[in-house]
Amino acid sequence: MQVLVIVGRIGRAHGIKGEIGMIVRTDDPDLRFADGAKLVTASNPPRTLTVQSSRWHSGRLLVKFAEVPDRTAAELLRNLEVQSEIDEDERPEDPDEYYDRELIGLKVRTATGEDAGEVIDVIHLPSQDLLEIRRPAGNAVLVPLVAELVPEIDLDAQYVTVADRPGLLDPDGAEVVPTDEA
Known part of the structure; x- marks a missing residue:
């Protein structure tokens, strides 16, 4: 069975011939954005785009889609996420990497x-990824997806462990640092 995974977000148009700067969300951009690759936009209705060519320019991936003839058409796609079809059982090569779909729905527990x-979403920011966790009380908190704060992810047992840090899971329990008011 095939599933869709997010591999990028369409950025600014580059030049006048329809090239697009891609905000990469995959560890294997050379495979996902290879010539001829089919990508699906996360839009309503979804749209299939065929990679005509891709190249790295000043540290940024530029992609030309066959269906995007010029700058005007490229600008209309800005900020859309693009997805690639993969086998449901496919796993990233790095054991410390996960697809969003693998994390969403996992139970969350403390080190004790x-x-x-429960993890309800994975939010991708330029600096780091965040787990959005729905707490038992119904409110949601964001936890940076870094080893110091999320030391264990067990896909087989269906849980993640989050460090016991003041204010991390309970914003009301954060430590108040006194400031010098003059």
């Missing part, structure tokens, strides 16, 4: 084993 909620 206390139920802390």
